[in-house]
Amino acid sequence: MQLTEVTDKKTQRQFHRVPHLIYKNDPNWACPLEGMVEDIFDPAKNKTFKNGKAIRWILTDENGNLLGRIAAFINGNTAHTYEQPTGGCGFFECTDNQQAANLLFKAAVKWNKANGMEAMDGPINFGENYINWGLLVDGFMPQGYGMPYNPPYYEKLFRSFGFEVYFEQYCYHLDFTIPFPERFWKIAEWIAKKPQYNFKHLDFRETDKFVKDFCTIYDAAWSFHEHYKPIDPDDIKDFINSSKAILDPEMIWFAYHEEKPIALFVMIPDINQILRKLSGKLNLLGILKFLYYKNTQTMTRTRIFIMGIDPKYQRSGVDSAIFWHQNQIMKKKPQYTEVELSWAGDFNPKIIAVYEATGAKRAKTHYTLRYLFDREKPFARAPIIGPEALNEKVKAITGKN
Numbered sequence: 001m002q003l004t005e006v007t008d009k010k011t012q013r014q015f016h017r018v019p020h021l022i023y024k025n026d027p028n029w030a031c032p033l034e035g036m037v038e039d040i041f042d043p044a045k046n047k048t049f050k051n052g053k054a055i056r057w058i059l060t061d062e063n064g065n066l067l068g069r070i071a072a073f074i075n076g077n078t079a080h081t082y083e084q085p086t087g088g089c090g091f092f093e094c095t096d097n098q099q100a101a102n103l104l105f106k107a108a109v110k111w112n113k114a115n116g117m118e119a120m121d122g123p124i125n126f127g128e129n130y131i132n133w134g135l136l137v138d139g140f141m142p143q144g145y146g147m148p149y150n151p152p153y154y155e156k157l158f159r160s161f162g163f164e165v166y167f168e169q170y171c172y173h174l175d176f177t178i179p180f181p182e183r184f185w186k187i188a189e190w191i192a193k194k195p196q197y198n199f200k201h202l203d204f205r206e207t208d209k210f211v212k213d214f215c216t217i218y219d220a221a222w223s224f225h226e227h228y229k230p231i232d233p234d235d236i237k238d239f240i241n242s243s244k245a246i247l248d249p250e251m252i253w254f255a256y257h258e259e260k261p262i263a264l265f266v267m268i269p270d271i272n273q274i275l276r277k278l279s280g281k282l283n284l285l286g287i288l289k290f291l292y293y294k295n296t297q298t299m300t301r302t303r304i305f306i307m308g309i310d311p312k313y314q315r316s317g318v319d320s321a322i323f324w325h326q327n328q329i330m331k332k333k334p335q336y337t338e339v340e341l342s343w344a345g346d347f348n349p350k351i352i353a354v355y356e357a358t359g360a361k362r363a364k365t366h367y368t369l370r371y372l373f374d375r376e377k378p379f380a381r382a383p384i385i386g387p388e389a390l391n392e393k394v395k396a397i398t399g400k401n
Contacts, residue, residue, distance in 0.1 A: 014058045047232060057071075069104070072089045100161055123148065146303070153391070173341075184357060197255060201250050301335055341355045
């Protein structure tokens with residue numbers, strides 16, 4: 001077997017060819033746009049390169065036939081927030097061949113070690129975790145946009161190499177044709193109409209303001225996470241500007257308490273329902289197809305990318321109120337009959353409770369796995385987060401009980 005670094009147009013084409021071989025008979029798979037994948041590995045387009053690095057390989061047999069691919073990367077903003085410096089691997093695709101998988105994993109481990117890492121998470125993204133993050137282990141059905149899909153045998157390949165589950169990620173499905181629990185709506189409407197609360201959806205004309213509000217809410221909602229790092233406003237602005245073709249401003253909400261931003265909600269139409277028809281190409285024909293399917297209401301599902309609430313307001317019912325406002329919008333968009341609420345980590349029981357309160361049902365499970373290079377070191381799963389964790393952090397900083 002031959003491992004080859006992706007360095008030119010030929011190896012790039014081979015990198016993108018691998019998944020077509022793996023999923024050629026799988027109707028559930030939606031091929032991601034090749035251009036979007038390439039952007040992740042382009043330092044000019046992925047700001048993670050400002051404090052990070054990445055590499056990728058393809059694997060072929062003795063006859064030159066493709067067997068697999070993998071990428072390895074280090075995000076300098078997060079790598080040193082764990083007990084041990086931790087890099088990552090992702091974009092893994094491989095035939096059902098443990099020897100081939102091991103060669104790919106070993107290449108990623110060797111590169112991470114050479115760059116000072118002591119552990120490797122996978123399969124993850126080189127950038128934000130709302131796309132390309134996690135290994136599907138339950139719920140082998142068409143995935144929402146950005147949620148990874150893979151054959152069931154991938155779990156065996158990862159575990160046999162030595163990866164262990166660092167945390168689990170749950171996706172919930174909500175059938176919008178079935179009414180929410182009545183009690184949920186009563187509480188939601190009551191909160192939604194309180195005068196001290198205000199709810200606005202995204203307006204592209206005020207992008208800078210909403211980016212600022214997004215960062216304020218994000219910092220408040222995730223600051224108690226053990227590995228929290230402030231979000232880069234430029235990343236959010238770039239995401240909004242580059243995604244206008246798929247974003248629906250009426251599906252992106254901000255909640256305010258006396259004009260202070262306290263909660264956010266980001267939902268997008270599931271463009272995987274269109275991408276499944278494009279084979280990863282967005283050339284002229286692909287663009288025409290995309291516009292046709294978008295305008296003919298091919299998309300019937302949405303995906304909630306992220307929902308965050310300032311801990312001070314997590315018991316206020318503001319989360320329910322956001323759903324109430326969104327429900328008023330969805331009544332005007334009857335083509336959408338299903339919502340995927342993703343993803344909720346098992347380390348975040350609060351968001352799991354919010355999702356389950358809507359009547360949504362757990363439909364999919366992904367794993368984020370970790371491989372410790374020191375095979376004698378005890379393995380620890382991701383800690384539970386919540387306001388209690390924030391209190392402990394404050395105590396540690398101030399020395400006060």
